[in-house]
Amino acid sequence: MTERHQVVVNDEDQYSLLPFDRQPPDGWRATGFTGGRQECLDHIDQIWTDMRPRSVRLRQDADGGAR
Numbered sequence: 001m002t003e004r005h006q007v008v009v010n011d012e013d014q015y016s017l018l019p020f021d022r023q024p025p026d027g028w029r030a031t032g033f034t035g036g037r038q039e040c041l042d043h044i045d046q047i048w049t050d051m052r053p054r055s056v057r058l059r060q061d062a063d064g065g066a067r
Helices: 037-047 054-062
Strands: 004-010 015-019 028-036
Touching (some): 004 037, 015 037
């Protein structure tokens, strides 16, 4: 049997996965995507295209672009 996982995200738009039966730790929330480990990792690869934390992206955008 394949263990189910869930994709979680924090306030900095950084993604991870947890076993389905675990509550996300403080500062993290479930995205609603669940599946097998590899399926969740593939989903994260598709949606997490900018690895910079949200605060860095916002600061760099305000400064006129990445440095």
